[in-house]
Amino acid sequence: MDKIKIAHGSGGSYTHKLIDEVFGKYFDNNFLKRKEDSAVLPSSPERLVYTTDTHVVKPLFFPGGDIGKLSVTGTLNDLAVMGARPAWLSCGMVLEEGLKISTLKSIAYSMAETAAEQKVKIVTGDTKVVNQGVCDKIFINTSGIGFLPENINTGVENIEPGDKILISGYIGEHAAAIITAREKFNISFDIKSDCACLYPLIRELTSELDGIRIMRDPTRGGLATTLNEFVGDQNFGITVDEDQIPIREEIKGLCEPLGFDPLYLANEGRLILIIKNEEAKEALKIMQLYTESNAPRIIGQVTDEYQGRVILKTTIGSKRVLDMQSGEMLPRIC
């Protein structure tokens, strides 16, 4: 039994064997052990935060991570950017007939390891198998539950002109790692995905600072798209200093010939923080403890000018609108 068969999704003995040998083994915890239809979880006086995310990525393994790690960090980060302490995850898998069981094991191990590092348990799950060609090897849905402390209330409505905008590290690295892993370029690039859990950083920020307006992880659509989400239909604008945006030379070198813009490339372990001006420098210091010290930057500010728009102050001294990405970014011919 080295490949996934349709029978593995039938609910019968193959399914049970797969659950025991893969998910039970790696995700091991008391909730799962009961093998019931749902996990019964303890209640808490804190507010519950609940999110879900589905993960499809090609290739499954890439420099800096894999679909398993991504499926945990992605959902945990969605909880964390609300200020919530992640606690539990569910895991729904769609497997393509023929997937190697060793591959599935590597992915499950990666999920378990990433969750354990964050003291998060995968408490319930589901597995379906589809015929070859119906899905691309493996799709993973995870939903997550976290607890939100009473003193944390972030949201767009808190944003005020004068607030500062920070980014926690170099941008564009996840998408660039995927592109270089997917395509056969004749040049080798030393690029790793930034795929990581943001909660430890966010816990520190939220416990030390009380001027946090909003936090977001700039995944699909990248930094530019997230900033545009903040200003949409609002009576403020955002200005960004291109000089301050941290982008590694390798990423610039990959993007330049392909016609990609790093500002639109996905990140999987970066935090955008809007915070009141007076606390921006303190926030920057905290961020520097969690990554390479020169990577986090104050990249811009909220302004009452340019309402509803993001304006990029370019390195050459001009200003232009930084628009939301429309459609998929594709390599250009010209």
Add this chain to the structure above:
Amino acid sequence: MKYIDEFRNAGLIKTIKNKIFSIYSEDKLNFMEVCGGHTHAICKFGIRDLIPEGINLISGPGCPVCVTENSYIDKAIDLARRREVIIATFGDMVKVPGSQASLETSGLNSKSVRVCYSSMDALELAAENQDHEVVFLGIGFETTAPTIAATILAAKERGINNFSVLAGNKTMPAAMQSLLEAEDVSIDGFICPGHVSTITGTGIYDFIPEDYNVACVVAGFEPIDIMETIYLLIEQIKSDSPKVKNQYKRSVKPQGNTKALKILDEVFVGCDAIWRGLGNIPGSGLKIRKKYRMFDTEQKFDIQVSSSERHQGCICGAIMRGVKKPPECQLFGTECIPESPIGPCMVSAEGACAAYFKYKQ
């Protein structure tokens, strides 16, 4: 990045900006960039913010993808629907609309359309998929045409017979002439395409100052290049001595790349071509010579598509000539929007209509 940062130096750019403002007087000037690469750079670097308001930078028909006509896309979709065919294409082609849909929206299997980075990648794809016919979408100006020609020569030499090119390459001078021939033309200067000129040399523009008294500067793609080009254009206009100047000397030689031109001429021959938004322009296309017909998709396959006519209301031609603004088009913002564009100025995200739609409504 070395060799790039030098051309993005804020101090130098400020110096050129001051020079531009010092020689510019109140005239309204229309400068057209005829290369999609320039359009992209002008937007990306915010060049419009650095020059006098009276200088209007017009995006011409220089994005080869955006000027691709409905019928070409329809043919590509028709081919992609055939079980034995794999379409290999530059990425941004998949968004260009045909009569009904684009390659992206026509519900094709993702294995039928592959994005590649060069025509040689497409040839490798053919070598790896001997049981399929790989059709490369041959789009681009004089810049890409030689590489496509070289790929056809390589296919012949290697005996890869399941490879062909749907020839849609276009050439620049006839299109520029067609814009200049219009009665209402209002172009004061051309920012000439640096990449095209690297292949062709600068002589192909000589007719523009000689016959039409319009200034030309062959330009590079970095902000310093574009700013200097704008300065050189104003200088020519001020001194009333239009000529072809080469700002991009580090890449463009007067005679061009003779080796590339030889390969181009070996495989391709001139023909008429239809341009989205401009219609048929005599002598502005390239077709594959008969001796290489085994690599010509149109010869290899029986392709019958009934394409819709170019939309009668589209005024992209007039917009490109600088005589009309996007809102003057009856289709603008109604039938023609970025999600379902009709003319090239809306197909390109940086085209005049798309930019107008996004920021100035």
